[in-house]
Amino acid sequence: MQEYDPLAPESFDTPHEVFADLRARCPVARSEAFGGFWIATRHADVKHILDHPEQFTTTVRNVVPGASATGRRPPLHLDPPEHTPYRRAIDRALGARRLAAIEARIETHVGSLLDAYIEAGGGDFVEGFGSPLPALIFADWFHLDDAQRDLLWRTAKAFVKAWEDFDVATVSKTSEVLYGLARDLIAARKADPLDPDIDPVSSLLAATDAAGQPLPEEMLVGCVRQILVVGLVAPPVFLGSVAVHLARHPELADELRRHPEQLESAVEEFLRLYTPYRGFARTSRVPTVMGGREIAVGEPIALAYASANRDEAVFEQPHQFRIDRANVREHLAFGRGPHRCAGMAMARTEFRIALRQLLERTRSIELDGEVRMSGMPEVGPVFVPLKVIAA
Structure with missing residues (x-):
């Protein structure tokens, strides 16, 4: 049964048209791609799954397509309480002091x-x-040197492209490079620890499990490998979507230039409108009936955040950009529950600064060719040709 085809050609708007149709007539749809999976498209269903890890586990498959072939990578591959020491350590290195220092660097990089x-x-x-x-x-957050930064960027891009092409061989090859970088970082921080409040690897090395024991070496390697990549996947797709929207709606760009105090609200509405995920997944632990469908134990369910955030039952006129949307914070762009995005504060800062400087430094943004779209698990553009005129 093929009610949803993630391999169908897409333009910038068609994924959201497909999701709107599914929400109306088949909110939990079946796909035979990637070995077969269900996809939940309504806000209420996605929210329910995220809120109940005891019923829907992330330990079997945390994303569609694919599953880990190179070991467990906490915290995303573990459920509570096993995931909690890793998540606590990551959160520690993203405290207020570290974010303040990162903000200054983001301004410079942008x-x-x-x-x-x-x-x-x-x-x-x-x-x-x-x-x-x-x-x-x-690279700043992890205190990478220039060679490590360049290796991370090149390898992460190749990894994401291979994942979208379902190129298992290249996924494995690039993943091993990232594992090597993770091992090098752990060895370096063991030899010369940094402040755990500002360095994620040092924070993980200082963490202990429920019995007070250090976290296992290979699990630490997997965790560092996971967070090295996760923050590099969504921002390019999201920022590309924002650029397309501004090019299509120059009146909005002009309004935000005149009213920079609205930028924080604009970022939230952009996050709702252009959530770059449709393939985060859980696996059912119990027989489940959802959207009128019977889901057996062990079946993967993709969580279409991008669809949930345009659900007409939650967001009025969901396909429109509304700067004053009262309930915008109900969006699920960063997930929810124990696996809610640890880096969401850093991401919001990144997006706000990027949007402000892009608008300040330009007076015109225009599309200059055809946009090319990503494949699952993301949704959004990976190629956005623009013509810009400096302010």
Whole structure:
């Protein structure tokens, strides 16, 4: 049964048209792609799954397509309480003091990238801005040197592309490079620890399990490998979507230039409107009836965050950008529950600064060719050709 085809060609708007149709007539749909899975498209169903890890586990498959072939990578591959020491350590290294220091660096990175991009008159916004920005930010957070930063960016891009193409061989090859980087970082921090309140690897090394024991070495490697990549996947797709929207709606760009105090609200509405995920997944632990469908134990369910955040039952006129949307914070762009995105505060800061500087430094943003879309598990553009005019 093929009620949802994630391999169908897509334009910028068609994924949301498909999701709207599914929400109306088949809110929990079946796909035979990638070995078969269900996809939940309504806000209430996605929220229910995220709120009940005792019924829907992340330990079997945390994303569609694919499943881990290279070991467990906490915290995403573990449920509470096993995931909690890893998550607590990551949260520790994203406290207020660290975020304040990161914010200053984000300002610098955004300005430097936009200077080059605007001087060139534009080009692919994803390659020229959206992709390198999170790599630079994560390099700062992890205290990477220039060679490590470049290796991370190149390898993460190849990894994501291979994942979208369902190229298992290249996924495994690039994943091993990332594992090697994770092992090198752990060895370096063991030899020369940094402040656990500002360095995620040092924080993980200082963490203990419920029995007060250090976390297992290979699980630490998997955790570092996981967080090295996760923050580099969504921002390029999301920022590409924002750029397309601004190019299509120059009146909104002008309004935000005149009213920069609205930028924080704009970021939240953009997150709702262009959530870059449709493939985070859980596996049912118990027989489940959802959306009129019977889901057996052990079956994977993709969580279409991008669809849930345009659910007409929750958001009035969901396909419209509304700066004053009263319930915008009900969006699920960062997930929910024990696996809610640990880096959401850093991501919001990144997006707010990027949007402000892009608008400040330009007076015109136009599309200059056809947008190319990502494949599952993301949803959004991976190629956004723009023509920009400096302010």
